[in-house]
Amino acid sequence: MSRLGWFIRARLHRRLFLWFGVSIFITGLVVGTMMSLVGGPGWRQEAERARTFVSNRLAETWDEPARRDALVHSVARDLDVDVELRDASGALLMRTGPPCPPHTELSVTVEREGVRLGTARACYGHIRARQPWRGPMMLVLAGASLWMASGWLARRLSRPLETLARAAQELGKGKLDTRVQLGRHATGEMSVLADAFNEMAARIERQMADQRELLAAVSHELRTPLAHLRVLVELMRDAGGSERTADQMEREVVELDALVGELLASSRLDFGQLAPRELDGKDLGARALERTGLPAEALVVEVPDTKLVGDATLLGRALANLLDNARKHGQRVEALRLLERNGQLAFCVDDQGPGLLPGEETRIFEPFYRKDRGGEAREAGSLGLGLALVQRIARAHGGETFAENRPEGGARVGFTLLREGPASVKAPPVAARSQA
Incomplete structure (x- = not known):
């Protein structure tokens, strides 16, 4: 992904995803709080009424063991719970199932006219396993599901902007x-x-x-x-x-x-x-020397293979500009060299001038740079576009320009390029070239 596309995605998609999650969390808190505030007292009142009802019914039948036991069995059966009944001293009167744990889900005190008769305890641990985490887990799963759905929605909302960002970048290229x-x-x-x-x-x-x-x-x-x-x-x-x-x-x-x-x-x-085709670097160099009136002996080839793919007209213009720059500002062309540089084929021109000033290694490739080696203004008619054009041609062929001082004096200025050409400068098939 491009840098601009990543920026759009990070600033919109992720922010939407995060804010959806925060909104879901806050909504859950608000709903839970409201349910607790609105429904809490009502549930407590209903539970208290249920305890009072059970206590009164048991008090009515407390002195009649048969009716009392039938009532307890009826409650245990209808509510699907285990019930145990103890008297005021804590002695066990009856039990409908296994013993209830010390901390039961429901405990009811049986009283008659203010006198405590006993206690009824209800539990359902052996019938329905107690799972206190079940409710929170369901809430967490529901929130996670909603958040995943919001992630899909955030991606759907941000994808058109990402597509537009990529298109704008391609147009800018x-x-x-x-x-x-x-x-x-x-x-x-x-x-x-x-x-x-x-x-x-x-x-x-x-x-x-x-x-x-x-x-x-x-x-x-x-x-x-x-x-x-x-x-x-x-x-x-x-x-x-x-x-x-x-x-x-x-x-x-x-x-x-x-x-x-x-x-x-x-x-x-x-x-x-660009019109790329298969070329020979030696032929390009020889033609450039011939067009500028320089001897063929100035061509020095230091690599065994000089085959490349590129636009012959543009590369010829780049070599002519290098030679012209050396003649005008380097006093004299010493050699046009073909050599290997950083794994690429390089064309460079050695001159016999005073060399480059500090910082000129890059400045000479800037458009309209019009200072010579001595710092004086160039001759009239020179716009300073020659080496800037060389740099553009080199980059269009997947290479780069370079300039440096030679140990023996003078400067070396040149450019590199890919032997096979970059993706945008591939040679067309032979059949296509023949038809053209």
Whole structure:
């Protein structure tokens, strides 16, 4: 379970369960107290009347043993109890069953005109086993049953909120097709909330799709005039124009083209538009060096297996950004290395610059961080998005970025990635790729 889902469950489900239990306990106490207050005196009065009745009947027949014994047997039979009769001195007159224990359930003093004639004691221990715990146990079982039922009710009430919490978390992760289906757990208010969430998610999905289409169209339209500008620069050179001006224009065009490429790569990550396939790390590194005009000898492979799964365009952009960062801020690229790091395949670039300042090991990957190794402002046109984009690409492939100073001088900046790709960046089947 997610952290948010656990929080919702703990704060609602458990609190409802606890409060149901407290309510049942308090209700039991109140009902018991009220029954004791209302019914107690009445029962005592009825019991006292019964003792008086039995005492009077026995007093009437006390001097006639036959009638008295018949009355005692009748009482014992009708009430299903054992009765023993003793005279005023405590001598046993008769008994209908086994001897009663010293502490009997009922003892009646037989009197006539204020004179004590004897005592009648009734007990039922050998007939019906005395179980004083039976009443409290029944109350406990009833309360426990009600509490278990309240637990089910609390879970039923909290489950829609838990489902909504999970859906909100999935939507926050970028899964814009997430929708809430409450099913049989839907109630009036929860159904309204679920419908509102689904409508919001659908609106967000449409807006993001529109933005993606707009960004793709704008990027395409920007690439076209950039290509025309490059042609015009070459024509200006051929026509004998200023070489310095042509070089400046070409650098600006290259910078704009790189910026458009970074924006496109960033938008693909935003919308999860990855195209994973099986790749060779050596080929990726060689192409990156070729595109940036660096010699192929700069590629150093320190692992026997360089196979991986990933998006070739995005990984190529990450390697180009690493090499460009080393050239601009590390003076010169010494090597592009493929090595093993923490059980993952790593691409890293070694430069010959002054190294990283304390704290820059993580800060250089922050968006818009625009300080070079010496602490001076970077050149105009650099937005500080290059290494931030590298980090996003690495994380999209199940890896992470790293930066460190080398013992021999200079810095090493790179990223790791899973060889097989994370769950969201799995290579499609060969048949599917061939159809595409």
